[in-house]
Amino acid sequence: MTLPTSPAVPPSSPDSSALAEARRLAPRVAARSEEIEAARRLPADLARELAEAGLFRLVIPKALGGPSLHPAQIIEVIETLARADGSTGWCVMIGALTAMSAAWMPEATARTLFGAPDTIVGGVAAPTGRAELVEGGYRVTGRWSWASGSQNCRWLTGGVVVTKDGAPRMIREGIPETRLLWFPIEDVTLHDTWHASGLCGTGSGDMEVRDIFVPADRSLSLLTDRPRVEDPLYALPPFGLLALGIPAVALGIARRAVDELTALAQQKKSPLTGRTIATRGAVQEAVAESEGTLRAARALLIDTVNTTFEAATHKEVTPRGRAELRLAYTHATRSAARVVDRMYEAAGGASVYRSSPLQRCFRDIHVATQHAMVAPATLETIGSVLLGAEANTAML
Missing domain, CATH: 2.40.110.10 (Butyryl-CoA Dehydrogenase, subunit A, domain 2)
Structure with missing residues (x-):
């Protein structure tokens, strides 16, 4: 099952080439998951292949040869890679979003750091x-x-x-x-x-x-400096842009967990009835609820990102808008974790073996939730803004 494409990202868009590259490489990434896990790093040849496909340049300004993608497209690219392998999605997220610094630097310096098409930062x-x-x-x-x-x-x-x-x-x-x-x-x-x-x-x-x-x-400084490039992407809240990929990784991992449980449910049989666990009410309920949770969290994320980007085009992102953007990030990440937990539990004992991708999804998502940008403490700041109370919003 695939998730719907955001209406803000029409398939005919010339910028969709990055998503096409992510989809092309995803099967190869998935086939190397065990190798990536065992190496405890992204293999150099795979990192180079991802770089040559332009997947570390998603937010590079057009003046430097980058695509400066719409944020909803960035989410789709990273989500696609994380669905194939959580670690790969995370590495691409870090490299691609950290490169936003190019828009804050003098052009000559930015060219030195980010000009080469295969550079990873x-x-x-x-x-x-x-x-x-x-x-x-x-x-x-x-x-x-x-x-x-x-x-x-x-x-x-x-x-x-x-x-x-x-x-x-x-x-x-x-x-x-x-x-x-x-x-x-x-x-x-x-x-x-x-x-x-x-x-x-x-x-x-x-x-x-x-x-x-x-x-x-x-x-x-993302706190005091202004971007040197005029583009709505860099008019987004700086920390909102920097953290954009975290919920995308989480959603990709959760979608993989649903995929894996769905496939397992057609094969694993109850020793008592001989029927597949797809016929069990508890498994059916878990899949249905998780599908709703995942799609709802993704829909809120894409809708909020689109709304914030539209406000950024008019330089009208308010403190409440910044809070709502971070809320969408935190909500998507933590909703994704709940979905993975449900799929892991529904699989029963089969999910604990190293051969099961579900155990990796479970471990990966619970590391992703530890990132400070989507930690529970963010909800305190967000709630303060929504309630009109005094709050330190610098990191929003």
Whole structure:
């Protein structure tokens, strides 16, 4: 069973080539799931094939040779890959959305980092590094966890707190200046720390730099800087754009779980009745409810993304609009987890074996839900906005 195509993404759109490439490569990705899982990273040749297909360039500005896709199309591309393999969808999500930085950089710098059509980038936005302000740029030291897909990257970014003479620079009382700084892979040490319960093939180990110089034009702030490219895509809330792929990965994993349970239900038989479990009322109810949950969550996500994008074309995204966008992300991700749980339980003992894709879906989705952008705490901020209460909306 396939999900309906968003009416905002007509099949005749020239930008649909990215989705066609994702669909073309999906069977090959699925066939290598075990290999990806065992390697604990995306194989270099597969990453290169995905890059050559343009799947890491979904948000690159048109002026730099990218497609600058509509956000609903971005969701479909990532969802398609995550349905084939959750780790691959996650790595493409990280690489593609992190590349949004191209729209915030001086054009010459953006061309250096993102100009090559097969370049893969990644990194971690959390400001766990320190950047001392010096002439012409920064001296940077830091270590970041969850650097997904970093083994295949040419450039990596790390979030930092900016310091001057060793003390944090404050943009206002109690709020230090934070920025994203970009480093060539040669300046980065990758630590093999990714021994995780799920999304095992993402290679999300630690990355570290020690006292390296980063020129000022390789830095940006999503909180205080404005994009240099005029395009509705970059008029979306910056963190809303950065987090766009997380619910897409979750929905793809959940759809795979429904696919797997549906196929299993036609084959697995009850030892008591000899009939397939597709005839069991509990399994039928689980599939029906999960189908409704998944489609409803996806419909809310696509509708909210389309509404926000339309507002962005007129530069009219309100705080409530930003909150509703994040609500759609969190709701889709956590709804997807409930769907996977139902499919895992409905399969019974068959789902616990390493040979069952359902156990991987179960492990992968429960790692995806741990991302800070869709964690339960986001609902507190969202609820505060919807209630008209005071809230810190900077990360929305």
